[in-house]
Amino acid sequence: MTVRVLVADDQALIREGLLVLLRAQEDIEVVGEAVDGREAVEKAAALRPDVVLMDVRMPVLNGLEATRRILGAQGRPSAATKVLVVTTFDLDEYVFEALRAGASGFLLKDSSAQTLAEAVRVVAAGDAMLSPPVTRRLLGTFARLGGSRGPTRDRVGRLSERETEVLTLIARGRSNAEIADELVLAEQTVKTHVSRILTKLDLRDRTQAAIFAYETGLVRPDDN
Numbered sequence: 001m002t003v004r005v006l007v008a009d010d011q012a013l014i015r016e017g018l019l020v021l022l023r024a025q026e027d028i029e030v031v032g033e034a035v036d037g038r039e040a041v042e043k044a045a046a047l048r049p050d051v052v053l054m055d056v057r058m059p060v061l062n063g064l065e066a067t068r069r070i071l072g073a074q075g076r077p078s079a080a081t082k083v084l085v086v087t088t089f090d091l092d093e094y095v096f097e098a099l100r101a102g103a104s105g106f107l108l109k110d111s112s113a114q115t116l117a118e119a120v121r122v123v124a125a126g127d128a129m130l131s132p133p134v135t136r137r138l139l140g141t142f143a144r145l146g147g148s149r150g151p152t153r154d155r156v157g158r159l160s161e162r163e164t165e166v167l168t169l170i171a172r173g174r175s176n177a178e179i180a181d182e183l184v185l186a187e188q189t190v191k192t193h194v195s196r197i198l199t200k201l202d203l204r205d206r207t208q209a210a211i212f213a214y215e216t217g218l219v220r221p222d223d224n
Contacts, residue, residue, distance in 0.1 A: 003124040006047060007033045008040035008066065009055040009086065014109060018053060018086070021113045028120060037061030044070045044081055050124040053107075056087045056098065064097045071102040071204070082123045082205075099211055102204045126205065156216055158200045164218070166193040170206050171213035 005022055007030060009015040015033055022028050031047045034040040038061040044052055052070060056063040067083045085098045085106040099106070104123045107116060156164060162183075169179045176194065180187040194206065203209050213219040 001027070003028050003051060003120055004031045004047070004049045005029065005120060006031060006040065006043055006049040006052045008035075008037070008043075008052060008058065008063070009033075010035050010058040011055075014055075018116070021116055022053075022120070024113070025117045028117060037063055037066030040066045041069045049081055051120050052081060052083045053086050053120070054083050054098070054103070056085060064101060067098050067103050068101045082126075084119055084123045099207055102208065104205055104207050155201060155212075156218060159197060163193050163197050163200070166190060167197050167209060167213050168219055170194065170197075171210040171219040173210075 005028055007015055007018050007022070009018065012035075015035070019030055019033065022030050031049050032043045034043050036058045040052060040054065040058075040063075041061065054063045054067055058066070061069075063085060067085070070081060070083060083098070083103040085103045086109055087106060088109050105119065107119050111119070159167065165183060166179055169182060174182065176187050176190045179185070180190045183190070194209075197203070197209055198205065201209070201212060203212060210219075
């Protein structure tokens with residue numbers, strides 16, 4: 001399956017570099033580019049890409065607000081456009097808000113071509129870019145800075161004991177296969193648990209599930 005990507009970045013050199021790297025991938029098609037957040041919103045609506053690579057700091061409309069508008073306009077259909085935030089700084093305050101707005105993860109601009117391509121594939125498949133240690137650190141910092149605005153622990157009570165275990169492992173950056181091994185479950189069973197967790201907590205994807213776990217204190221930033 002070919003992944004359709006829209007690249008949004010106001011810096012021409014970086015934008016063109018991302019385009020070159022993505023176009024070198026046989027299974028990725030660049031369907032458009034945007035130089036500011038407003039254009040990203042307009043082109044996302046018109047082109048309906050699978051993934052938007054979204055810069056954070058852009059003129060006219062920043063990546064945070066653009067992410068909110070793109071994701072807010074489409075609800076939660078399974079085929080909806082996903083947003084992958086691309087940033088220079090791994091602890092940029094705007095990244096925290098982009099994740100809260102529903103972005104499916106983030107990527108540093110100095111990442112390798114292989115990491116970039118894999119991130120696009122992972123996000124397009126409906127997963128979240130949670131594996132790199134730097135992302136787990138980001139989520140931990142996000143929780144410390146934004147926890148006071150987060151959900152109450154009461155919402156955890158909607159989950160079964162097994163679902164709570166799965167949510168904890170999601171927040172620790174485990175893949176479905178790793179969760180299956182750790183809990184001695186079939187991978188398909190884990191996928192079912194993940195789906196139920198998202199439905200019960202009214203969350204978009206695994207990134208928001210991880211944020212929820214940190215904000216409620218279910219997982220601490222220093223947990224492994």
